[in-house]
Amino acid sequence: MKIHVNREKCQGHNRCYALAPELIDVDDLGSAFEIGDGQVPAELEDKAQLVADNCPEYAIELSD
Ligand code: SF4
Known part of the structure; x- marks a missing residue:
């Protein structure tokens, strides 16, 4: 499985980072x-x- 963040849709709530810092990071703009x-x-x-x-x-x- 692969995970990818569509940055055009992301609004920077950082919910994903809070749940899975092993998979997701955030940049300086959130x-x-x-x-x-x-x-x-x-x-x-x-x-x-x-x-x-x-x-x-x-x-x-997510993709296989
Ligand atoms: S920061 Fe994470 S939870 Fe928030 S919109 Fe972006 S991808 Fe989704």
Whole structure:
């Protein structure tokens, strides 16, 4: 699984970063972005889904 933040949709609530700092970081303006190439370790896949479900802007995309 890969995680990707669509930065055009992100409004910087930082909810994702609070939930999963292992997967998401935020820049100086508060916009979120995926760490590294966005590859999600198997043990964090449930957390990645939780983060995607909790983004109010639907800015977090998951792919296989
Ligand atoms: S929860 Fe969504 S809108 Fe908020 S910072 Fe994360 S990606 Fe951006």
